[in-house]
Amino acid sequence: MARFREYASALLIVLAASLLCLVLRPHLATIDVAMALLLAVVLVASRYRRGPALVASALSIAVFDFVFVPPYYTFDVHDTAYFLTFIVMLAVALIMSGLTARIREDADASREREQRTAALYALDRKLADTATEEELLAIATRHIGRAVEGMALILPANRDEPERELPRWPASALFESPSVRVAAAWAFEHGEAAGWGTPRCAEAEALAVPLRAASGILGVVVIDPGNPDRELPETDRETVLALVDLTAASLERALLAEQSERARKEVEGEKLRTALLSSLSHDLRTPLGSIEGAASSLLQEDGVLPDDVRRELVEAILEESRRMTSLVTNLLDMIRVETGALVVNKEWQPLEESLGVALLRLDQRLSAHPVSTRLPSDLPLVPIDGLLIEQVFINLLENAARYTPPGTPISIVAWPEGGSVVVEVADRGPGIPAGREEEIFGRFYRSPAGQTDGGAGSGLGLTICRGIIAAHGGRIWGDSRPGGGAAFRFTLPLDGPPMQPLPADPAGILGAA
Amino acid sequence: MRRFLRASLRANGFQVVEAATAREGLAQAAGRNPEVILLDLGLPDGDGRDVAQELRRTTRAPIIVLSARGQEHEKVTVLDLGADDYLTKPFGMEELLARIRVALRHARLPVGGSSGEGYQAEQLRVDLSARVVQRDGSEIHLTPTEYKLLATLIRHAGRVITHRQLLQEVWGANFVEQTHYLRVYMAQLRHKLEKDPTRPRLLLTEPGIGYRLRETEP
Numbered sequence: 262m263a264r265f266r267e268y269a270s271a272l273l274i275v276l277a278a279s280l281l282c283l284v285l286r287p288h289l290a291t292i293d294v295a296m297a298l299l300l301a302v303v304l305v306a307s308r309y310r311r312g313p314a315l316v317a318s319a320l321s322i323a324v325f326d327f328v329f330v331p332p333y334y335t336f337d338v339h340d341t342a343y344f345l346t347f348i349v350m351l352a353v354a355l356i357m358s359g360l361t362a363r364i365r366e367d368a369d370a371s372r373e374r375e376q377r378t379a380a381l382y383a384l385d386r387k388l389a390d391t392a393t394e395e396e397l398l399a400i401a402t403r404h405i406g407r408a409v410e411g412m413a414l415i416l417p418a419n420r421d422e423p424e425r426e427l428p429r430w431p432a433s434a435l436f437e438s439p440s441v442r443v444a445a446a447w448a449f450e451h452g453e454a455a456g457w458g459t460p461r462c463a464e465a466e467a468l469a470v471p472l473r474a475a476s477g478i479l480g481v482v483v484i485d486p487g488n489p490d491r492e493l494p495e496t497d498r499e500t501v502l503a504l505v506d507l508t509a510a511s512l513e514r515a516l517l518a519e520q521s522e523r524a525r526k527e528v529e530g531e532k533l534r535t536a537l538l539s540s541l542s543h544d545l546r547t548p549l550g551s552i553e554g555a556a557s558s559l560l561q562e563d564g565v566l567p568d569d570v571r572r573e574l575v576e577a578i579l580e581e582s583r584r585m586t587s588l589v590t591n592l593l594d595m596i597r598v599e600t601g602a603l604v605v606n607k608e609w610q611p612l613e614e615s616l617g618v619a620l621l622r623l624d625q626r627l628s629a630h631p632v633s634t635r636l637p638s639d640l641p642l643v644p645i646d647g648l649l650i651e652q653v654f655i656n657l658l659e660n661a662a663r664y665t666p667p668g669t670p671i672s673i674v675a676w677p678e679g680g681s682v683v684v685e686v687a688d689r690g691p692g693i694p695a696g697r698e699e700e701i702f703g704r705f706y707r708s709p710a711g712q713t714d715g716g717a718g719s720g721l722g723l724t725i726c727r728g729i730i731a732a733h734g735g736r737i738w739g740d741s742r743p744g745g746g747a748a749f750r751f752t753l754p755l756d757g758p759p760m761q762p763l764p765a766d767p768a769g770i771l772g773a774a
Numbered sequence: 775m776r777r778f779l780r781a782s783l784r785a786n787g788f789q790v791v792e793a794a795t796a797r798e799g800l801a802q803a804a805g806r807n808p809e810v811i812l813l814d815l816g817l818p819d820g821d822g823r824d825v826a827q828e829l830r831r832t833t834r835a836p837i838i839v840l841s842a843r844g845q846e847h848e849k850v851t852v853l854d855l856g857a858d859d860y861l862t863k864p865f866g867m868e869e870l871l872a873r874i875r876v877a878l879r880h881a882r883l884p885v886g887g888s889s890g891e892g893y894q895a896e897q898l899r900v901d902l903s904a905r906v907v908q909r910d911g912s913e914i915h916l917t918p919t920e921y922k923l924l925a926t927l928i929r930h931a932g933r934v935i936t937h938r939q940l941l942q943e944v945w946g947a948n949f950v951e952q953t954h955y956l957r958v959y960m961a962q963l964r965h966k967l968e969k970d971p972t973r974p975r976l977l978l979t980e981p982g983i984g985y986r987l988r989e990t991e992p
Contacts, residue, residue: 582864586864590843593844608953608954608957609953609954609957610954610957611957611958611960611961613961613964613971613972614957614960614961614979614981615979615981616972617971617972617973617974617978617979618979618981620972620973621973621978634970634972634973636971636972638965638971642954642957642958647979647981647982648846648981648982651981673972
């Protein structure tokens with residue numbers, strides 16, 4: 262329809278020009294008419310395609326010859342010089358329309374390139390944001406499918422058995438067609454597109470494009486055009502290939518990142534093992550030595566050792582054993598935290614329970630310090646693993662007891678803030694050495710400021726706390742307090758599985774009036 | 775472990791029968807009719823739960839399970855299957871003796887009977903027949919659910935009760951998963967009855983497992 266309109270417009274323009282010239286005939290020389298008609302032709306050629314341009318040209322030549330060239334109203338020409346004019350008009354028409362056609366094509370091509378670049382850019386940006394391989398593939402399939410107005414499916418290569426070649430075919434109707442499977446397999450093996458719209462396996466109902474990256478073929482993208490009878494425009498194919506390449510590059514990047522992470526974990530694990538071995542070696546042998554020494558002394562002939570000495574030796578054995586238990590507990594927790602084997606069973610609990618248990622367990626160790634607690638009675642329940650948070654309290658309180666002079670107060674305070682509960686354990690000891698606020702959470706860091714209980718810490722307490730709090734989605738940090746001492750704070754986010762509301766509990770009056 | 779247990783228990787006046795494996799243990803339990811059974815969950819030839827279940831079928835003697843730290847889930851299961859109390863290794867002799875004492879006391883009570891009329895420890899005094907709760911001499915008002923919870927704890931005084939058992943006895947079988955109900959009410963009891971709810975002396979929390987009310991004073 263548009264074509265018809267173009268031709269009609271071409272005719273109209275030329276006719277309009279002719280009529281104008283006819284009307285102004287007495288005032289115009291022949292050359293003016295020629296120019297006017299030429300202008301009409303140029304107008305048509307600049308707006309419409311070659312066809313209408315040629316028609317306009319032919320028509321204007323005919324009109325010019327017939328009406329304006331003597332002998333008038335015949336197609337004869339007296340002056341052969343006019344042939345030149347006719348040729349020029351034709352040539353102009355051809356050149357002009359050729360030019361404009363090229364301009365239009367350039368403009369179209371430019372627009373398509375722009376669209377393709379925009380599509381690539383959009384996909385690239387989305388892919389850069391993805392965190393998992395699944396997300397990556399999902400986004401890529403969406404964009405690729407959109408580019409051809411069809412649906413795309415990505416089949417990653419079988420990574421467990423790289424020699425096994427073919428990815429697993431999904432159980433969908435598309436893959437029941439053997440030609441689709443052949444096209445996909447071919448694309449995967451040879452690293453080139455096959456299927457619908459390509460010269461290879463062209464009868465397949467889908468297009469298969471391999472995901473080619475520097476490290477090899479990572480899989481196959483299978484595109485279902487919906488209607489395999491339609492054509493795949495060249496530009497769309499270019500776009501698809503570009504999108505697939507982009508996807509392949511992103512996928513490769515994701516896989517490499519994963520590999521690199523695994524390697525890093527191994528190295529970390531190795532470092533941890535080395536550190537643990539050296540720690541075990543020293544920190545366990547020392548108390549064991551004391552125990553053995555004390556026990557063997559006790560086995561000496563009766564009467565050699567007075568009773569109070571015997572009692573002292575026995576108490577030493579007990580104390581050293583407890584110390585070893587604590588160390589082993591810490592080491593085991595450490596391993597669990599570092600290797601990611603920490604299982605967090607969150608339940609909505611009142612914080613005071615975990616604190617209460619910790620305070621009870623450390624009753625003796627804390628006996629030299631006045632302990633004050635301030636937990637508002639309307640503090641919300643927190644979703645925590647009670648045992649783990651108990652361990653956090655124990656580690657923090659043990660540190661407080663160990664590194665502060667006897668008699669100095671230790672305080673525990675908690676309050677809600679934002680969407681979390683913040684807990685603070687503070688003391689009035691020497692505080693944290695300036696600039697070491699991060700370092701103290703490192704493995705096996707022991708305070709240079711000597712210990713007031715004569716015992717050795719494992720250096721793991723704070724590291725474990727950090728691991729546990731991180732596993733709860735919170736943060737832990739330490740600062741020196743104004744006025745002396747250290748304050749350790751940690752947050753426990755209040756998000757977790759929803760709680761059912763409590764059943765109604767009428768407040769009955771009990772007991773005799 | 776058995777060496778020190780044997781020596782200590784004998785020194786405290788108990789007769790001790792030992793078994794190194796589950797099979798041996800079950801046989802001894804059936805044959806010698808012990809008054810208390812100490813069951814280690816780390817037996818080489820049996821799952822603690824199966825042994826506990828089997829024991830429960832043949833004897834009413836209280837079972838105290840011994841287990842390592844970090845095995846809370848297992849301990850809870852065994853307690854729900856019929857064990858009466860537990861100890862976490864390493865433990866001291868005093869703790870063990872205390873648990874055995876409590877277990878024996880409960881075992882010697884008539885079936886279904888509780889500690890009788892009341893409970894008293896430190897600042898708390900409860901008269902179960904009159905349903906009166908007093909703290910430091912003055913009466914404390916408890917809601918029906920709080921009272922029911924306290925009464926349940928008193929019935930088991932000195933022994934651990936799992937979350938599940940408490941929920942079942944106080945709220946009913948449909949509520950055994952609603953641990954936060956229990957925690958909220960326990961918190962309320964602590965606030966009403968304890969001098970310092972963050973350092974409870976009577977309403978003790980057994981982390982990962984349940985609660986324990988301190989033994990009544992003689």
